[in-house]
Amino acid sequence: MSATFTTLAEFRTVLESAPSADPTAIAGATDRNGQLTKPPGALGRLEDLAIWYAGWRGTDRPTIKAPQVIVFAGSHGVCAQGVSAFPPEVTAQMVANFEHGGAAINQLSKLYGAKMDVHALELDNPTADFTVAPAMTEAEVVSALRTGWDAVDPNADLLVTGEMGIGNTTSAAAVAAAIMGGTATEWTGRGTGVDDAGLARKTDVVARGLALHDVSDPLEALRCLGGRELAAIAGAIAAARTYRIPVILDGFICTAAAATLAKTVSGALDHTVAGHLSAEGAHRKLLDAIEKEPLLQLGLRLGEGSGAALAIGVLQGAVACHSGMATFAEAGVAGA
Numbered sequence: 001m002s003a004t005f006t007t008l009a010e011f012r013t014v015l016e017s018a019p020s021a022d023p024t025a026i027a028g029a030t031d032r033n034g035q036l037t038k039p040p041g042a043l044g045r046l047e048d049l050a051i052w053y054a055g056w057r058g059t060d061r062p063t064i065k066a067p068q069v070i071v072f073a074g075s076h077g078v079c080a081q082g083v084s085a086f087p088p089e090v091t092a093q094m095v096a097n098f099e100h101g102g103a104a105i106n107q108l109s110k111l112y113g114a115k116m117d118v119h120a121l122e123l124d125n126p127t128a129d130f131t132v133a134p135a136m137t138e139a140e141v142v143s144a145l146r147t148g149w150d151a152v153d154p155n156a157d158l159l160v161t162g163e164m165g166i167g168n169t170t171s172a173a174a175v176a177a178a179i180m181g182g183t184a185t186e187w188t189g190r191g192t193g194v195d196d197a198g199l200a201r202k203t204d205v206v207a208r209g210l211a212l213h214d215v216s217d218p219l220e221a222l223r224c225l226g227g228r229e230l231a232a233i234a235g236a237i238a239a240a241r242t243y244r245i246p247v248i249l250d251g252f253i254c255t256a257a258a259a260t261l262a263k264t265v266s267g268a269l270d271h272t273v274a275g276h277l278s279a280e281g282a283h284r285k286l287l288d289a290i291e292k293e294p295l296l297q298l299g300l301r302l303g304e305g306s307g308a309a310l311a312i313g314v315l316q317g318a319v320a321c322h323s324g325m326a327t328f329a330e331a332g333v334a335g336a
């Protein structure tokens with residue numbers, strides 16, 4: 001079903017009317033979990049994950065057969081301020097690399113049996129430099145939200161949203177600071193690996209962006225400080241909610257985009273889990289703010305959806321055990 005909203009106000013209404021998890025499936029899965037051939041709680045967080053997944057899929061014995069990974073790419077006018085260790089043309093070059101199967105996310109998607117789609121959003125038309133003007137007009141941010149929404153396959157049973165956009169850790173830091181409060185210093189990290197002078201420049205850029213725009217509304221923060229790929233991620237996560245497709249969040253950029261939804265409507269990220277803790281400095285702080293505990297901590301700082309894709313394996317493990325294991329009664333195993 002293609003996106004129905006044409007303004008930010010309409011998008012907010014869509015978020016407000018989003019469905020919840022199925023309480024019957026949650027109760028059934030909780031009951032089943034208690035009967036499986038293991039000591040109670042012995043599968044740790046996998047047990048909560050399986051029950052959470054069951055609730056969103058509306059069945060007490062779910063399977064994961066059709067994961068979808070979507071990588072959204074965007075170009076950032078703020079690159080003119082010298083905020084990345086890499087030149088902006090790397091974004092389009094990496095999109096070509098995704099299309100030829102050569103990036104990290106291609107290998108991980110293949111490994112976990114996920115369909116991978118790539119959506120490049122107007123790479124030849126960068127967003128405005130947010131130290132000078134709002135990154136996007138309302139029409140532009142809504143268009144990117146709609147691209148994200150329409151990219152989600154309604155028949156997928158798990159979604160990973162990834163991104164590519166040189167300069168986007170600057171946008172993500174600015175969005176995070178705007179919606180969560182605090183200083184530019186607290187939210188700005190090294191991204192692709194800027195040196196100390198680069199980090200100071202980047203922090204100043206974030207501070208100037210925060211000073212320039214009225215971002216008391218989280219979706220306005222996304223518009224004024226974000227980028228097309230961040231908005232597309234937000235749109236995709238919102239679409240997944242309407243289809244009851246669980247989502248695994250990736251690193252700092254993906255989480256900043258997602259957090260704009262949680263700040264708009266409380267509970268808007270209930271169908272999501274945090275795939276991993278990125279090495280980007282403020283990711284922990286951002287995950288704490290949205291009350292998500294990451295599944296993995298591997299020191300990744302890549303983006304593309306890579307950390308979330310690795311966590312597909314964890315979720316597949318949780319669901320395989322939950323739905324495939326025998327109960328004590330079935331296996332004739334004595335209880336405690």
Ligand SMILES: Cc1cc2ncn([C@H]3O[C@H](COP(=O)(O)O)[C@@H](O)[C@H]3O)c2cc1C
Pocket residue numbers: 083084085086090094163164165166167168169170190191192193194302303304
């Ligand atoms: C070759 C290459 C591949 C990448 N894949 C993801 N990113 C990551 O780095 C970028 C963000 O860092 P910054 O804000 O410092 O530019 C994003 O494109 C992100 O996805 C990459 C970056 C590079 C250079």
Ligand SMILES: O=C(O)c1cccnc1
Pocket residue numbers: 169190191192250251252253254278279280283300301302303304
């Ligand atoms: O956390 C991320 O996703 C990230 C961090 C640094 C660079 N690119 C992505």
